[in-house]
Amino acid sequence: MSSVQEPTLAPLPAASARRERIPRRPREYTAIDIATMVGCALSAVAICWLLFDVLGQGMGWFGFVVVAFILYLVLQFFVTSDRLGVMAAKDRVATTIVTTGSIVLMIPLVWLIGYVTVKGLQALRPTFFVKDQTGITPILPSTAGGGSHAIVGTIEQVGLALLWSLPLGLLAAIFLNESRSKWRRPVRIFVDAMSGLPSIVAGLFIFATLILPFAKKSSLFSFNGFMASLALAMVMLPTITRTVEVVIRLVPNGLREAGLALGASRARTVWSVVIPTARTGITTAVVLGIARVVGETAPLLFTAFGYDLMNKNPFSGPQESLPLFVYRNIRKPDVSAIQRGFAGALVLTFIVLALFGVARYIGRDRSRAQARRLKRTRA
Amino acid sequence: VEPSVSAAPRQRTPRIVHDEPTSVDRWFDRITLGSGLLVLLLLTLVGVFLLLRSREAFQVTGIVNFLTRESWRTDVHPPRIGVLGLLVGTVMVALVAITIAMPFSIIAALFIAEYASPRSRRYLTALVDLLAAIPSLIFGIWGFLVLSSQIVPLSEWLTTHLGWIPIFATDAGARLTGSVFIAGIVVAFMVVPIITSVVREVFAQTPPGEKEAALALGSTRWGMIRAVVLPYGRGGIIGGGMLGLGRALGETIAVALLLPQVPEVSIKILQNGGATVAGFIAQRAGGDPFTVSGLMAAGLVLFVMTLATNMIASVVVARSRSGAGVEV
Numbered sequence: 186m187s188s189v190q191e192p193t194l195a196p197l198p199a200a201s202a203r204r205e206r207i208p209r210r211p212r213e214y215t216a217i218d219i220a221t222m223v224g225c226a227l228s229a230v231a232i233c234w235l236l237f238d239v240l241g242q243g244m245g246w247f248g249f250v251v252v253a254f255i256l257y258l259v260l261q262f263f264v265t266s267d268r269l270g271v272m273a274a275k276d277r278v279a280t281t282i283v284t285t286g287s288i289v290l291m292i293p294l295v296w297l298i299g300y301v302t303v304k305g306l307q308a309l310r311p312t313f314f315v316k317d318q319t320g321i322t323p324i325l326p327s328t329a330g331g332g333s334h335a336i337v338g339t340i341e342q343v344g345l346a347l348l349w350s351l352p353l354g355l356l357a358a359i360f361l362n363e364s365r366s367k368w369r370r371p372v373r374i375f376v377d378a379m380s381g382l383p384s385i386v387a388g389l390f391i392f393a394t395l396i397l398p399f400a401k402k403s404s405l406f407s408f409n410g411f412m413a414s415l416a417l418a419m420v421m422l423p424t425i426t427r428t429v430e431v432v433i434r435l436v437p438n439g440l441r442e443a444g445l446a447l448g449a450s451r452a453r454t455v456w457s458v459v460i461p462t463a464r465t466g467i468t469t470a471v472v473l474g475i476a477r478v479v480g481e482t483a484p485l486l487f488t489a490f491g492y493d494l495m496n497k498n499p500f501s502g503p504q505e506s507l508p509l510f511v512y513r514n515i516r517k518p519d520v521s522a523i524q525r526g527f528a529g530a531l532v533l534t535f536i537v538l539a540l541f542g543v544a545r546y547i548g549r550d551r552s553r554a555q556a557r558r559l560k561r562t563r564a
Numbered sequence: 565v566e567p568s569v570s571a572a573p574r575q576r577t578p579r580i581v582h583d584e585p586t587s588v589d590r591w592f593d594r595i596t597l598g599s600g601l602l603v604l605l606l607l608t609l610v611g612v613f614l615l616l617r618s619r620e621a622f623q624v625t626g627i628v629n630f631l632t633r634e635s636w637r638t639d640v641h642p643p644r645i646g647v648l649g650l651l652v653g654t655v656m657v658a659l660v661a662i663t664i665a666m667p668f669s670i671i672a673a674l675f676i677a678e679y680a681s682p683r684s685r686r687y688l689t690a691l692v693d694l695l696a697a698i699p700s701l702i703f704g705i706w707g708f709l710v711l712s713s714q715i716v717p718l719s720e721w722l723t724t725h726l727g728w729i730p731i732f733a734t735d736a737g738a739r740l741t742g743s744v745f746i747a748g749i750v751v752a753f754m755v756v757p758i759i760t761s762v763v764r765e766v767f768a769q770t771p772p773g774e775k776e777a778a779l780a781l782g783s784t785r786w787g788m789i790r791a792v793v794l795p796y797g798r799g800g801i802i803g804g805g806m807l808g809l810g811r812a813l814g815e816t817i818a819v820a821l822l823l824p825q826v827p828e829v830s831i832k833i834l835q836n837g838g839a840t841v842a843g844f845i846a847q848r849a850g851g852d853p854f855t856v857s858g859l860m861a862a863g864l865v866l867f868v869m870t871l872a873t874n875m876i877a878s879v880v881v882a883r884s885r886s887g888a889g890v891e892v
Contacts, residue, residue: 247718276784283679286671287688293753294695297706356599364596372600374878375607381807381874382610382867383814385842389863390610393617397856419610422603451585452592480699483816483842486849508701512817515705526705534702541697545690 221264229256254285298534305531308524313532318493323517327524334495335510335529338410341499342489342506343479345414346421351471354425361426362433363455380423387419388484396488410499413489413506417478425474432466433459469548476540480533482508507533611867618861620854621645630861634829636844638855645858647841647865649827653744654840654866656833657819658812660748661755665812666805668752669759676760677767678789689764696757704818707750712822715749716740719834731831738835745833747822747840751815755808762807762881766800767793799884806877814870819843841866 233253258278266274308327316331357376361369391412399406406412436459444454460467485491490503491513507529514526585593622630624642633646676688719740726732734740770793778788794801820843827839845859845866 247714248721272784272787276786279786279789280679283671283675286668287675287679290668290672290756291691293711294691294698296710297698297702300706300710301702353599353602356596357603360596360600364593364600366593366597366600368597368600368604372604374875375604377878378871378874379603379607381810381814381870381877382607383816383842383870385814385816385845386610386614386863386867386870389845389860390613392856393860394609394613397617419606422606426603450588450592452588455592476697480701482699482701483846486846508699508817511701511705512821515708515821530702530705533699537697537699538694541694 217268221268222261225257225260225264229253229260232256258282301527301530301534304524304527305529305534308521308528309531313528317495321493323519323521325521327521327528329521330525332505332507332510332525332529332532334492335505335507336532337495337497338489338492338499338504338506339479339508341497342410342413342417342485342504343475345411345499346417346478347471347475349415349418350421350425350474354422354470354474355429355467357422357426358429358433359455359459361430363451363459376423376426379419380427382419382423383483384416384420384481385483385486388416388487390419391416391484392487404501407501408488408490408503409501410489410496410504410506413485413504414499416484416488417481420481420484421474421478424477425470428470428473429463429467432463432470435466436462465547469544472540472544472547476537476544479540480508480537482512485509507536611864614860614864614867618857618864620857621861624854631865634827636827636858638852638858643854643858646827647862649829650839650841650844650862651865651869652829653823653827653838654813654842654869656744656831656838657748657751657815657823657840658809660745660833661751661812661815662805662809664749664752665756665759665808666801669756669763669804669808670801672756672760673763673767674789674793676764677770678785678793689761692757692760692764696761700754700815701817703750703754704821707746707753707818708821711750712741712746715746719743719745723834731833733832734835735832738832740834740836742822742824742836743834744823744838747819747838748833750818750822751812754815754818755811758811759804759808762804763797763800766797766804766881766884770796799880803877803881803884806873806880810870810873810877813873814842814866815840816842816846820846 230253233249233256236252237249258281261281262274262278265277310328310331312328313331313333314336315333317334318330318332321330357372360366361373361376395406395415396408396412400408440458440462441454444458445451449457485506485508489506489509491509492503492505496502496504511526511529511533514522514529517523517526625633625645630646632648633644634649635644635646636649637644672692676685676692680688722732723734723740727734774792774796775788778792779785783791819840823838823840823843824836825839825844825847826837827844828837830837841862845863848855848859851859
């Protein structure tokens with residue numbers, strides 16, 4: 186930076202008589218800049234305090250922060266434009282807005298996770314994972330009983346949903362990438378449209394097509410975990426298809442051509458070259474698909490329906506799942522039920538975060554680790 | 565070389581190349597085409613079956629009545645149900661959510677794409693994806709039990725000082741909890757990550773040459789963003805916003821927890837009241853056959869609305885200069 190030549194253009198005499206302009210890069214932060222920022226912040230808070238005190242009525246702490254922030258921006262603009270010109274001042278103000286905006290956005294996330302953790306830990310006991318709601322009455326404390334029936338339900342429903350949607354999603358992704366059919370465009374549009382389908386409509390669809398007409402004839406088509414898994418599969422399918430499609434597109438064409446040049450059929454090339462190459466990406470797609478549906482409540486209202494006791498058979502009778510357990514308990518009037526709901530919410534949040542971490546770990550960028558390993562073996 | 569060939573006069577016969585697919589490939593084509601078409605069929609079936617099931621509701625009330633009636637009453641005879649009150653609520657919640665989410669999403673995307681260091685960029689991208697993965701139920705609980713009470717003072721201030729603006733007006737003595745405004749804010753938190761990830765991807769594809777040209781001409785970073793990054797990403801910003809709108813329209817559980825689900829046509833967003841199609845369906849799950857038929861009709865309207873929004877979003881993103889390679 187020091188080697189950058191200072192502009193040799195002499196300032197206009199009139200300007201230099203008023204004030205010496207210091208040419209500098211607007212991105213650097215000097216001691217004066219930091220002093221300016223601190224000064225602006227202090228004056229903003231002071232003026233704001235005065236303002237709120239004089240006016241007498243405020244909007245609470247929230248209003249104070251907002252007004253102080255706006256004052257800070259105004260002060261920063263004027264101080265910087267006085268010292269460095271309007272262009273640099275605009276840049277500074279924009280930087281402040283973008284940086285604080287992004288930090289402000291993180292606050293709810295921390296707040297949310299912190300809140301669910303604190304509330305959930307109050308009611309979460311190890312028995313939560315082994316007991317169901319047998320014999321639970323409103324007067325019992327929130328630590329009594331548990332949500333094992335909900336956990337079992339979630340595992341069965343999501344597992345079955347994966348069983349339906351993974352093969353179909355995988356084949357559809359292969360179709361979109363490896364065939365030259367004229368149907369690719371409409372299918373792609375429909376997959377995109379399906380990923381925006383409200384999940385409650387998926388539940389409504391299963392309810393309308395399978396449960397309403399056939400419930401009286403067979404218990405298989407009544408409220409049960411199997412129906413829930415079908416609704417979840419509809420939500421999961423576009424996620425899996427699109428993620429797998431992106432991964433398959435990344436497989437180098439040279440590998441495909443090598444396979445074909447060796448005389449393999451296209452099916453064989455996909456099976457032995459494309460899918461193994463994209464294996465980690467496909468695993469990521471599966472994990473992301475699970476994370477997408479494991480917290481879905483809306484499609485289950487019409488399909489699994491919810492049940493307070495253990496029902497291990499997903500093909501018969503209403504079944505609980507974690508989101509349903511949380512939703513149903515939170516809406517009850519008694520305090521212990523709400524706390525029980527929070528315990529479920531904590532477990533659910535933890536599962537989603539863990540799944541997400543697993544997806545990141547599987548799909549991580551390996552090129553750097555590989556390069557390091559290569560360097561070690563060479564040395 | 566075999567002796568029999570060398571003995572005969574050399575004669576060139578073109579080798580016959582078989583390029584018709586083998587039977588394995590034919591089956592491969594059929595199976596993949598079949599699964600592609602099955603996906604296509606599934607979405608069509610959703611529309612068809614919702615239409616079939618909602619026929620009863622449409623027959624009793626008439627399609628025009630259904631679309632233009634505000635109230636939802638199944639206790640009178642004949643039942644008077646209509647979707648207008650729900651539709652207005654849905655659109656209002658979605659608009660509030662988008663109005664709040666758009667500036668924050670663009671700011672967050674700008675920060676990740678232009679301000680953050682390359683190292684922290686990776687973590688921030690992961691954090692945004694993480695925010696998208698948190699179930700809407702958790703957001704709903706948090707909004708219902710925590711955020712709601714924090715927003716009420718803000719609503720009070722808005723209605724006292726800006727009450728002359730029609731949307732900030734409230735009836736005398738109206739409760740300010742369970743309002744469209746609060747529901748919109750909670751939904752905004754849910755759509756921010758979706759919009760941010762689309763906009764960020766578009767910003768990241770800005771040609772570096774154009775950015776460097778702006779900087780070389782003496783522009784500041786903000787000048788470069790205004791002159792190059794924002795115009796380049798306009799299509800992505802609009803498309804991302806539409807996509808977020810689609811999500812906000814279909815948001816169910818959080819809204820079902822936050823709003824009282826009383827259908828009404830009102831633009832007073834700060835006071836208790838309002839309903840959305842998805843939230844209403846969730847709350848009335850499992851009723852008598854006629855109610856169910858009405859819910860199917862409401863679901864059909866929601867289905868058509870979100871489908872249209874999402875289709876427009878994909879077209880806008882795909883048509884724009886920046887969005888050609890972006891996955892929506």
